[in-house]
Amino acid sequence: xxxxxxxxxxxxxxxxxxxxxxxxxxxxxxxxxxxxxxxxxxxxxxxxxxxxxxxxxxxxxxxxxxxxxxxxxxxxxxxxxxxxxxxxxxxxxxxxxxxxxxxxxxxxxxxxxxxxxxxxxxxxxxxxxxxxxxxxxxxxxxxxxxxxxxxxxxxxxxxxxxxxxxxxxxxxxxxxxxxxxxxxxxxxxxxxxxxxxxxxxxxxxxxxxxxxxxxxxxxxxxxxxxxxxxxxxxxxxxxxxxxxxxxxxxxxxxxxxxxxxxxxxxxxxxxxxxxxxxxxxxxxxxxxxxxxxxxxxxxxxxxxxxxxxxxxxxxxxxxxxxxxxxxxxxxxxxxxxxxxxxxxxxxxxxxxxxxxxxxxxxxxxxxxxxxxxxxxxxxxxxxxxxxxxxxxxxxxxxxxxxxxxxxxxxxxxxxxxxxxxxxxxxxxxxxxxxxxxxxxxxxxxxxxxxxxxxxxxxxxxxxxxxxxxxxxxxxxxxxxxxxxxxxxxxxxxxxxxxxxxxxxxxxxxxxxxxxxxxxxxxxxxxxxxxxxxxxxxxxxxxxxxxxx
Amino acid sequence: xxxxxxxxxxxxxxxxxxxxxxxxxxxxxxxxxxxxxxxxxxxxxxxxxxxxxxxxxxxxxxxxxxxxxxxxxxxxxxxxxxxxxxxxxxxxxxxxxxxxxxxxxxxxxxxxxxxxxxxxxxxxxxxxxxxxxxxxxxxxxxxxxxxxxxxxxxxxxxxxxxxxxxxxxxxxxxxxxxxxxxxxxxxxxxxxxxxxxxxxxxxxxxxxxxxxxxxxxxxxxxxxxxxxxxxxxxxxxxxxxxxxxxxxxxxxxxxxxxxxxxxxxxxxxxxxxxxxxxxxxxxxxxxxxxxxxxxxxxxxxxxxxxxxxxxxxxxxxxxxxxxxxxxxxxxxxx
Numbered sequence: 001x002x003x004x005x006x007x008x009x010x011x012x013x014x015x016x017x018x019x020x021x022x023x024x025x026x027x028x029x030x031x032x033x034x035x036x037x038x039x040x041x042x043x044x045x046x047x048x049x050x051x052x053x054x055x056x057x058x059x060x061x062x063x064x065x066x067x068x069x070x071x072x073x074x075x076x077x078x079x080x081x082x083x084x085x086x087x088x089x090x091x092x093x094x095x096x097x098x099x100x101x102x103x104x105x106x107x108x109x110x111x112x113x114x115x116x117x118x119x120x121x122x123x124x125x126x127x128x129x130x131x132x133x134x135x136x137x138x139x140x141x142x143x144x145x146x147x148x149x150x151x152x153x154x155x156x157x158x159x160x161x162x163x164x165x166x167x168x169x170x171x172x173x174x175x176x177x178x179x180x181x182x183x184x185x186x187x188x189x190x191x192x193x194x195x196x197x198x199x200x201x202x203x204x205x206x207x208x209x210x211x212x213x214x215x216x217x218x219x220x221x222x223x224x225x226x227x228x229x230x231x232x233x234x235x236x237x238x239x240x241x242x243x244x245x246x247x248x249x250x251x252x253x254x255x256x257x258x259x260x261x262x263x264x265x266x267x268x269x270x271x272x273x274x275x276x277x278x279x280x281x282x283x284x285x286x287x288x289x290x291x292x293x294x295x296x297x298x299x300x301x302x303x304x305x306x307x308x309x310x311x312x313x314x315x316x317x318x319x320x321x322x323x324x325x326x327x328x329x330x331x332x333x334x335x336x337x338x339x340x341x342x343x344x345x346x347x348x349x350x351x352x353x354x355x356x357x358x359x360x361x362x363x364x365x366x367x368x369x370x371x372x373x374x375x376x377x378x379x380x381x382x383x384x385x386x387x388x389x390x391x392x393x394x395x396x397x398x399x400x401x402x403x404x405x406x407x408x409x410x411x412x413x414x415x416x417x418x419x420x421x422x423x424x425x426x427x428x429x430x431x432x433x434x435x436x437x438x439x440x441x442x443x444x445x446x447x448x449x450x451x452x453x454x455x456x457x458x459x460x461x462x463x464x465x466x467x468x469x470x471x472x473x474x475x476x477x478x479x480x481x482x483x484x485x486x487x488x489x490x491x492x493x494x495x496x497x498x499x500x501x502x503x504x505x506x507x508x509x510x511x512x513x514x515x516x517x518x519x520x521x522x523x524x525x526x527x528x529x530x531x532x533x534x535x536x537x538x539x540x541x542x543x544x545x546x547x548x
Numbered sequence: 549x550x551x552x553x554x555x556x557x558x559x560x561x562x563x564x565x566x567x568x569x570x571x572x573x574x575x576x577x578x579x580x581x582x583x584x585x586x587x588x589x590x591x592x593x594x595x596x597x598x599x600x601x602x603x604x605x606x607x608x609x610x611x612x613x614x615x616x617x618x619x620x621x622x623x624x625x626x627x628x629x630x631x632x633x634x635x636x637x638x639x640x641x642x643x644x645x646x647x648x649x650x651x652x653x654x655x656x657x658x659x660x661x662x663x664x665x666x667x668x669x670x671x672x673x674x675x676x677x678x679x680x681x682x683x684x685x686x687x688x689x690x691x692x693x694x695x696x697x698x699x700x701x702x703x704x705x706x707x708x709x710x711x712x713x714x715x716x717x718x719x720x721x722x723x724x725x726x727x728x729x730x731x732x733x734x735x736x737x738x739x740x741x742x743x744x745x746x747x748x749x750x751x752x753x754x755x756x757x758x759x760x761x762x763x764x765x766x767x768x769x770x771x772x773x774x775x776x777x778x779x780x781x782x783x784x785x786x787x788x789x790x791x792x793x794x795x796x797x798x799x800x801x802x803x804x805x806x807x808x809x810x811x812x813x814x815x816x817x818x819x820x821x822x823x824x825x826x827x828x829x830x831x832x833x834x835x836x837x838x839x840x841x842x843x844x845x846x847x848x849x850x851x852x853x854x855x856x857x858x859x860x861x862x863x864x865x866x867x868x869x870x871x872x873x874x875x876x877x878x879x880x881x882x
Contacts, residue, residue, distance in 0.1 A: 029723050029736035044718045049840075052631060139602050140587070140595040141629075152594075203632075212632035233641040234832025236718055256718040261830040268705045268712045275718070399589075431845055432579035439584075439593060450589055470593070 040548075041241075041253030043528075043541055046260030046269050046278035051237065054228065055200055055216035056185040057130060058137070060144035062537065065185040066279075067237055067257055069540055071113075072188030072222030075104055075123065076179055078538040083302060083356045083455035085180045089118065089189055089223065099174035099490025106165040110246045112191035113227045120161035125192040127159035127169060129201065136203040145186035145453075149175075174488050176495035177456035183538070184454050194221035225542035226255055235259055241542075250542035263398070270294065270523055277524035277531065283343035283403055286521060295524040295531075298345040301354050301517035302535035303401035304460065305342075305449040307332070307412065308437075308512040312473030315390040315424070316444040318383060320474075325510040326367065327377035328445065331419040332412060333369040338516050341407045345519035351503050352460055354517045356535055359457040359486075359499025365507040374419045385420045390444030392426045394433040400520045401449035408447060408515075438471050445512075454536055457499040458487045465511060472511050479505055549870075556866050560859070567858050568620070568851070572613050575850045581605060582629045582845040603629060605847070616851070625855075626848035630841070635852035639834060644727035645715055646833035648745075649826070650818040652753035657760035658811065664761075665768025665807075666800070669776060680765055687762020692821065696755035696828035703751060710751050713830035720744050752829040756822060760814035767810045771803040778802070805872065812868025816861035 051064035056072055059065060077088030087093075090104040110118040130146045140147050150157055156172035171178065181187065195201070198215035220228050225247065226239040239255040258275055260266040266278040267285050271292070281289065281296065290296055309328065311320040318324050334348045350366045353359065378387070393409040402408065406427075413423040426443070428436055437446055448471070453459050458466070466483050468475050482505060486498035524531060532543040583599040600606040604615065619626060625635035668680030704712035715729055716722055722741035724732050730749070733742025775781060776799065784794050822835035830836065834853055841849040 029738055039719060042719060050631075136602065139598055141599050141602065141632075144587075144595075211627050211634060217633075232724065232832075233638075234645070234837065235715060258714065258718045259830060259832065260713065261827075265713055265828075265830055268700065269714075272704055272708060272712045274711055274714065429579060430843075431581065431584050434584040434588065435579075435581065439596070448589065 041251060041546065042256070043252045043254070043277075043544055043546065044256045044258050044275045045541075046266045046275035047257050048259075048261065048263075048266070048280070050234065050259055051257075053212055053216040054218075054220040054231070054237075055190070055213065056188050056220075057146065057190070058142045058203075058212070058216055059186065063257075066537065066539075067239075068185045068188065068220065068222075069224070069538060070226040070239055070255060071220050071224045071228055072185060072190065073224050074182055074185070074188040075106075076182040078183050078454075078534060078536055080532060080543075081300070081534065083300075083452070083535045085183050085455060088183075093179070095179075097490070099176070100171050102169045102171075102178065103162070104167045104169065106167065107246065108165060110223050111244055112194070112223050113221045113242055114191050114194050116191045116193040116221075118189065118223050119164050120167040122189060122192050123167040124159035124161050125195070126187075126189050127157055129195065130187070131157055133201060137201050142203060143186075145181075145184055149177075149181055174490040176487060176489040176492045177458050179492070180455045183536075188222060191221035194219055225249065225540060229254075245542070248542055250544065251546040252541045252544050255541055267523070270525060273525065275525075276528055277522055279520065279522050280398070280400060280403075281521040281523045282398075283521075285523070286344060289523050293526050295526060295528060296521055297524065297531050297533045298519045298521045299533045299537070300356060300535040301345070301347055301519040302356065302452045303449060303518050303520070304349060304352055304354060305401045305408070305447070305515045305518060306349070306352060306512050307515055308446050308448060308472060309510070310441065310443050310445070310471070310473045311511075312441050312470075313390065313444045314441050315388075318381065318387075319444065321381050322510060323377045323381040324383060327374040327381070327383075327419070328416065328421075329367040329510055329513045330370045330374040330377070331421075332415050332513055332515070334513075334515055335369070337408070337411050337415075341404065341411050342516055342518050343403060343521060345521070347517040347519070349514035349516050350507075352464055352506060352512075352514050353457055353503070354452065354535075357452065357455060357457055357460065358492075358496050359461075359503060361500040361503040364503050367510075367513075371415075371419050378419065378421075383421075386422050387420070388422045388424050389416065390424045390426055391416070392428065392433070392437065392443045392446035394430050394447070395427045397430040397433075399449065400451045401518050402447060403518065405447055412447075438469070440470055441473065452536060457495070458483070461499065461502060461506070462487055465506065474511060476509060479509065553866065553870065556869075560862050563862065564855060564858060565617075568617065568855060569613070571851050571854055572609070572616065575845075575847045576609060578842075578845060582847060603847075620855075625852035628841075628849045629846045630844045630849070635848050638837060638849065639853060639856055641727065642832060642834045642837050645729075645831060646819055646822050646826070646835060648728055648730060649749060649752055649756060649822055649831060649833060650815065652749045653756035653818055654760065654811070654815055656753055656757035657764050657814065660757075661761040661764030662768050662807065665765040665770075666772050668765065668769040669772035672773060677769075680769060684762040684766045684769075687758045687765070690758065692755055692758060693824045693828055695758055696752070696825055699751045699755055700828065711748050713828075715745060715748050715832055716741065717744050717748075748831075752825050752831050755828070756818060756825040759821065760811075760818060763814065764807060764810055768803065768807050771806050772799060775799050775803045808871060809868055812864055812871070816864045819860060820857050 047063055049063050051067045052061050053059040053064050054067060056065065056068035059068065073089050075088060075090035076085045079086045089107050089110060091107050092105050094103045106120060112118060133143050136142060155175060158170045160168045162168045195215065198213065198219045200213050200215035202213060203211060217231060225242055225245045227242045229238040229240050231237045236259065237257040241249060241253045260269045260275055260278060263280060263282040269275045270278060286296055309319045309325050313319050338346050338348050351360060351364055391413060393405045395406060397405065416423055437443055437448060450460060450463065462483050465479055467480055482502050486495050486502060489495035489498060522531065527547045529545040529547050532539050583596040587595055604612055627634050628638055631638065664680045664683060668677040671677050700712055703709050711717060720741050722733065722738055723736045725735065726732055729745035730742050733739060733745055781794065781798050784798050822833055823839050826833045826835035827839045838853050
């Protein structure tokens with residue numbers, strides 16, 4: 001009996017071993033001879049989540065853009081360290097007097113990763129592609145930016161190759177932000193050959209169930225310094241240097257975007273040495289990391305955190321009284337708020353756009369902290385002591401412009417109570433919160449904000465105040481018209497002064513309180529000697545310098 | 549026997565149907581919809597309406613349910629709102645990670661839990677027994693996420709013995725043929741990759757093993773104690789049989805029946821319990837994706853994944869029931 005049991009065990013072991021050996025023959029290692037890509041040029045960046053799409057035309061999220069900025073380039077780039085547009089694949093452009101026609105002169109000697117030449121035909125192929133999206137490809141979940149900036153506002157774009165390296169683009173109506181908008185990754189140039197080969201526009205399925213294309217998952221093909229290698233679902237995306245890149249190659253030869261989770265998990269991964277850097281460092285981690293010789297880089301703020309007043313509030317109709325809005329503004333000590341609750345590098349805001357954005361008005365009307373005057377104004381408006389004000393804020397969420405909404409809420413509540421207001425706190429989870437603020441009138445004052453996509457004033461002011469919305473609950477035709485006119489100005493210079501005037505108009509109307517421009521920070525291991533921080537996240541890793 | 553198995557499988561149908569109704573109602577009762585979670589601050593009422601229309605979320609819930617069930621019958625679980633990929637593909641990609649983790653956790657739980665329980669019973673009332681009881685108590689009372697954080701903080705962050713998260717070090721150039729990273733490393737001969745994957749499994753495996761380990765130890769202890777006093781054990785002793793033979797053939801074999809049931813149930817629970825562990829350790833399995841889906845209100849993923857887990861759970865239970873008769877010939881599946 002015992003012998004037979006032992007024999008059975010031996011047979012089982014023999015079968016397992018044989019099976020394993022047989023399988024070994026079936027599965028080949030895909031490693032190149034000589035081993036891995038070499039650690040010296042490897043750069044591992046920790047990200048909070050996976051990209052949604054590697055085809056930037058079908059992306060609108062930061063993680064997708066972070067990856068696609070390495071693979072793709074647009075006609076227009078962004079000046080290092082600023083938000084201003086500068087030539088990239090287009091060397092220069094001429095704008096017609098009516099602001100409708102743009103002639104782009106293209107850079108010579110640029111090729112896509114699949115060897116396709118970059119020329120005017122390729123440029124027009126991309127413009128035509130965006131315009132002709134249909135079905136699921138034309139949904140806001142897919143081509144959000146093209147829809148938002150062109151399709152939904154009826155702005156038609158046509159492109160004609162007027163030479164090998166000259167493309168003429170015509171707009172159906174003037175759009176002052178056209179050039180800056182082209183610096184968005186969503187409008188990067190993609191290889192016509194690859195787009196056609198992998199049917200990049202065929203989002204598959206039906207309207208009810210669109211699916212991402214194979215192109216957007218496995219074959220993104222641009223002209224950028226890095227080539228797509230692989231996407232290990234749920235874990236990482238790997239890129240390697242493009243040997244025929246037209247520009248500077250840099251120190252980094254391989255990039256891995258490693259999903260490292262929330263800021264705490266990312267900090268631990270950095271400390272353990274599994275990643276070289278990560279974004280959106282918690283304000284509370286900055287000091288500790290610096291003490292331990294990690295490198296902290298802060299971006300110039302391109303954000304706005306504001307306190308909005310709902311003038312059609314069910315609970316607080318008094319918010320439609322300008323005296324009440326002014327009183328609430330005067331009650332808030334923004335200096336204290338910034339120094340006590342927001343990360344280092346945060347700037348106090350007095351307008352709804354950050355200072356680096358065109359149209360920022362240095363002489364705008366400001367409301368300095370004055371609780372006495374706030375009380376007087378409340379009295380004048382007939383607001384009794386202990387007046388109950390609904391204050392909405394989101395929980396369990398951290399945004400680049402609002403790292404910790406609960407703390408910000410607590411600080412502001414204290415200031416409002418100091419002028420005799422009783423705060424009625426209303427907290428919601430993020431999704432529900434957005435629904436409540438943007439889909440109805442059941443809210444009073446609330447915290448929200450925005451991180452700019454690119455240097456366009458309309459991308460801030462137009463988004464907030466371009467039309468009547470549930471969030472702000474006011475109808476101000478004068479403001480709506482002014483914004484529409486500035487957006488469609490033929491001359492971008494003229495648009496700047498129009499926006500300056502609009503900023504004053506907003507300051508006098510007081511739709512809410514611009515609170516702060518928080519500055520996001522990144523952390524790096526000591527081997528990273530420099531990192532090209534950009535207020536609009538235009539950070540391409542061929543400019544990362546690594547220690548030898 | 550086959551008829552019994554067939555009947556059990558048929559019973560799965562009404563069970564899953566009921567579950568699908570509950571699930572459908574539950575995910576839609578969550579505050580905030582997928583559209584606002586997807587679009588964030590950019591959500592204009594028009595954009596939200598367009599997305600709800602595209603995914604059919606604007607239709608009457610009954611209609612949505614029947615459309616969903618109709619598709620389900622053809623094997624179409626829909627697409628993830630977040631990634632736009634078929635739910636089935638998402639599940640298939642992430643499933644190996646969870647299976648790998650669950651098996652490691654189960655192996656730890658069995659390897660430590662059964663001896664611990666057995667020793668506790670053998671040395672009833674002595675120090676070893678007290679240790680066994682305390683470990684079981686701690687295992688079931690300390691929340692998994694807390695244990696996971698502590699393990700990570702001590703062994704990954706402070707001591708640096710194990711990686712803090714992930715399934716494989718990003719610096720390792722590994723070939724992933726099957727999605728089971730340890731197996732992949734062994735099959736391709738990339739032993740460094742296999743070792744790296746094993747090292748990544750240790751901390752999450754320990755964290756996930758804590759509850760089943762405690763339960764297995766308790767059940768083993770109780771069951772062994774009961775068998776210890778049985779007449780046939782006393783007879784065996786009186787016959788002068790070797791203690792090892794008494795232990796292996798008389799005590800453990802008889803005491804194992806409830807333990808096997810428990811192990812089977814734990815395997816099912818491990819797969820669902822991986823949600824917390826995978827989230828803390830950024831382990832790219834179905835648990836982590838499911839947790840993400842809750843935050844992103846990714847209805848198709850929530851429904852699909854939970855149904856898959858339910859099917860797995862039921863099948864594992866069936867296998868456990870069938871395995872009874874193999875262990876104990878007295879039990880015949882009726």
